[in-house]
Amino acid sequence: MLFLACVLLMLAREMPCLASSQSPSLVAPAGASNQARNEELEALLTWKSELDSQSRYILSSWNGSNPCSWHGINCDPCGHVVSLNLSDSAIHGMLHYLNFSLLPNLVALKLANNSLFGNIPPSMAFLAKLTYLDLSRNNLVGNILTQLVSLRSLQVLNLSHNNFNGPISNEIGSLSNLTNLFLYANNLSGFIPKEIGTLKSLNYLVLTKNRITGPIPSSIGNMSSLIKLRLSENQLVGAIPSSIGNLSNLNYVSLRMNKLSGPIPSSIGNLTNLIVLHLSDNELLGFIPKELGKLGLLVDLDLCQNNLGGFLPIEMNNLTSLMCLQLCDNNFVGQLPQEICSSQALKYLSASNNHFTGPIPRSLRNCSSLRRVRLYNNMLRENITNALGVYPYLDYLELSNNELYGELPPTLEECRNLTSLIISNNGISATIPPQVGNMNQLHKLDLSSNDIVGKIPKVLGKLKLLLELSLDYNHLEGHIPQELGSLSSLQKLNIARNNLSGSIPTELGECSNLLFLNLSKNNLDKSIPMEIGNLQSLEVLDLSQNFLTGEIPGQFARLYRLEILNLSHNQLSSSIELTFADMVSLTSIDISYNELEGPLPNVSAFRNATIEVVRGNKGLCGLIASLNPCTTTTLEGKNKNKKLLLILIPTLGCLFSLILVVGISSIICQRLRKSKPSLKDGSNENSWAVLSFNGYMVYESIIAATKEFDAKYCIGVGGHGSVYKAQLQTGEIVAVKKFKEAVEVKIASRKAFEREIHALTEARHRNIIKLHGFCSSSQHSFLVYEFLESGSLKDVLNDEERITTFDWNKRVNVVKGVAYALSYMHHECSPPIVHRDVSSKNILLDEQYEAHVSDFGTAKILQPHSSNWTSFAGTFGYTAPELAYTMEVKEKCDVYSFGVVTLEVIMGRHPGELISSLASSTSSSSSNSTASCWPLKQALDQRISYPNGDMLGQVAFIVKMAFKCLSAKPEHRPSMQHMSQAISARKSIMIGAWEDIKLEELVDPGCFPF
Secondary structure, eight states, rough: OOHHHHHHHHHHHHHHHSTTTTSSSSSOOSSOHHHHHHHHHHHHHHHHHOOOOOHHHHTOOSSSOOOOGSSSSOOTTOOOEEEEOOOTTEEEEEEEGGGGGGTTTTTTEEEEESSSEEEOOOGGGGOOOEEEOOOSSSSEEEETTTTTTTTTTTTTOOOSSSSSEOOOOOOGGGOTSSEEEOSSEEEEEEEOGGGGOOOTTTTEOOOOSSSOEEEOGGGGOTTTOOOOOOOOEEEEEOOOOOGGGGOOOEEEEEOOOEEEOOOOOOGGGGOOTTTEEEESSSSSEOOGGGGGGGOOTTOEOOOOOOOEEEEEOOOGOOOTTOOOOEOOOEEEEEEEOOTTTTTTTTOOEOOOOOOOOOEEOGGGGGGOOOOEOOOOSSEOOBBBHHHOOOTTTTOEEEOOOOOEEEEGGGGGGTTTOOOOEESSSEOOOSSOGGGGOOOOTTEEEOOSSSSSOOOGGGGGGGGGOEEEEESSSOOOEOOGGGGGGOOTTEEEEEEESSEEEEEEOGGGGOOOOOOOEEOSSEEEEEEGGGGGGOTTTOOOEEOOEEEEEEEGGGGGGGGGTOOEEEOOOOOOEEOOOOTTTOOEEEEEEOOSEEEEEEEEESHHHHOOOOOOOGGSSSSSEESTTSSSOOOOOHOGGGHHHHHHHHHHHHGHHHHHHHHHHHHHHHHHHHTTTTTTTTEEHHHHHHHTTTOOHHHHHHHHHHHHHHHTTGGGGGEEESSSSEEEEEEOTSSOOEEEEEESSSSHHHHHHHHHHHHHHHHHHOOOOTTTEEEEEEEESSSSSEEEEEOOOOOOOHHHTTOTTTGSSSOOHHHHHHHHHHHHHHHHHHHHHOOOOOOOOOOOGGGOOOOOOOEEOOTTTTOOETTSSSSOOOOSSSOOOOOOOOGGOOOOOOOOHHHHHHHHHHHHHHHSOOHHHHHHHHHHHOOOOSSOOOGGGOOOOSSOOTOOOOOHHHHHHHHHHHHHHHHHTTSGGGGGGGOOOHHHHHHSSSSOOOOOSSSBBEEEEEEESGGGOO
16 A cells, blocks of 8 residues: 555656646646746746846846746646736836747736837737736737637736727637627727627627727627626717617616717616616717616716707606716706705716706705706706705806806805805896805805896905906996905906996905906906006906006016906006016007007017007007007107207297187188088097098098989988998998988987997997998988998898808808897997897898898997986887887897897798797687697798708707797896807707697797607
């Protein structure tokens, strides 16, 4: 027996490979094949020798004759190398020098996160036993699977974060044992081969961040073991295959950032184990299938930036596990799911840039789990006082561009972690609650474009972390609190367009990090504090349209980074040459309408400027064309004024005598020229300086060009006068609107009228016709505009020859242009301008069919807190219904007219019959309302082909918005700012059988037939 035992022991020593070759050991048995060991040793040492010195140092343990003891190497009981793991070892070199054919027993190769470069060597094809290959996070290149498709034992293949290119080979299907396939973050191209569907053992498929094109193969539905599917950030096209619903084990699907189209398949409701579904940044169409409500385990749903539309299915209220819901940048209508946070799980909600109406979801009031909420750019309407709750973890809240009203709730102070509170462009009223001063984590506070009154709370000075404060376009009054100067981190301060008074606090000079400061369009007075010069980080400074006096502080010269400066429309005086000499970063400046004098600084901002930025000053001279050149005396500066006085004093006696003579002569000439015309533009300057004529010459030129308004030069007749085409002596063609009678008879206050004309000449917008000025005499009174050859919108709509070129794209752009112009007039001009006669005859088109709103002859300048009652002016059929019983001028009158013009553009004719029909159906409870006779297809202009695709959706959306403008109640009409923002966004209405849609169904979103 003892002899038998010895024999068996000797056999075991001679035949060690009878043991499992896959059981790693750090000790090599003595019986291992010397030849195999030598070959492995040679392969590893050869590779080491070809690496750089730093890598060789890292592999310093690689010496001697026993690789099983080396760093990163494991062996089996036979002494063969079965595992090479050098991940995260900072190895720099090529795999080309590692002869894998000499490592035939290798089971695991892990070289992730190094600096390997070059191709995968052909010798890797000999690793028949390899089950785990990780070469991720290197700089490897070449065709990704050329050498690897023969590795039939592979279970895990990770080649992510390299520079592999070319297509995925069809032979991928031969790797039937694969469980994990990670190829993301490379440069792969071509299609996903249908053979990938044969990998029925695959659990993880990650192809993110490549350049893969083509459709997702329907064979993917055969991968029954798949748990995670990530194909995002490629260029995939086509529809999501319905076969995806066969993958019942899926818990993670990401197809975001591709070009996928078509609907979301209803079969997705079969993926009951799904936790994450990311479909954002595609071109998906249609509605959210109600089957989505079956995904009770869903935690993260992202559908942003698609073309999805319609109502959200009520079944979405069943998604009680949701922590993240993102629906932004689509075309959804109706209400948000009211019970979306009933389980207190929701943390992130984004539904911005849609058409959602109704209230903020009621379940959000008690949703204490919220972290970030974005609901801006919708039409949500609710009293915000009762809509918001207490959110201890909330970090970001943006509700801008909605129709919210009421007061800010004092409970906001309990949102202790809130860093951004943005509720601009709504109808928030009352005062800013002082409790806001306790929100000490705030970085951004934006309450602009609301109806907030009262004073700026001093407690805002306690918000030490505040970076941006925007309170512009409200009705705030009182002084700017000096406590704002303690906001040392502040980078943006915008409190423009309010009723603030008093002086600019010197403490603002302590806000050393300010990049943007806008205090314009207020009632600020006194001088500009020199401390503003301490704001050396400032890039934009706007103090325009106030009542500031005194000199521009010399300390402004220290604003080295200032790029944009606007000091216009104040009462600033003195010379400016030295102040701006060192402001080399200045690219845009406006100092117009002050009392400044002297030479302009020789800096690029003035060298590249036009006369407009210095107009309305009393004594500037210098570089700008049309500006008087500086005399030698002026250039020498004020330090020589004393010498000048010494010269002038002896001549005063002579001058006095000369003045008497000239004065007497002037009186005589004035009587002789009493009937000559005058020019008015609201300033003492020549309105037609740009035409190189003085006012009288322009008047005479217009009279001559029209042969004293001969009928053959008439191009249009309106209620207030006629329009003539006049070519001046300069060759420039202008449009002249001549009033029926001299305006002296019509205007009670000449000075007030001149202020209105001045405001109109200052209006600068690409969609507003340029008004040059106003001429009046005892014989003729007229307005002078720029001339556009294409005529009016009404002319084009009535011209059967030109109508065929007026396609839907041009019509949509016309509507947008008019909206932009009216938004500018209502919300950016100071004081705001109401046109009062928006109609198709007052919208002119250039050669590219760009819209230009014209004819401000009846415009009324709105002064805040003053009566805006006036006599009727406008065009019947376009005026708001309230003007039938009141003459109060409001911006919402223009909004109504805009709605009429918009329908006229879409229908090709005045929509009077349609408006009457809809009005009667609204007031009637009969189910047989006459409006039902107006299908959308029938209402569209029949003279051009029907719109299709996305253009059809845009047209439907514009019609829907037009009906909002036609509300009988002015307070229910949107502002033109809201309109311009809505139609300029990527908005369209998703509709199927659009021929059957009735126009009245566009009036109320709740009736939309989705």
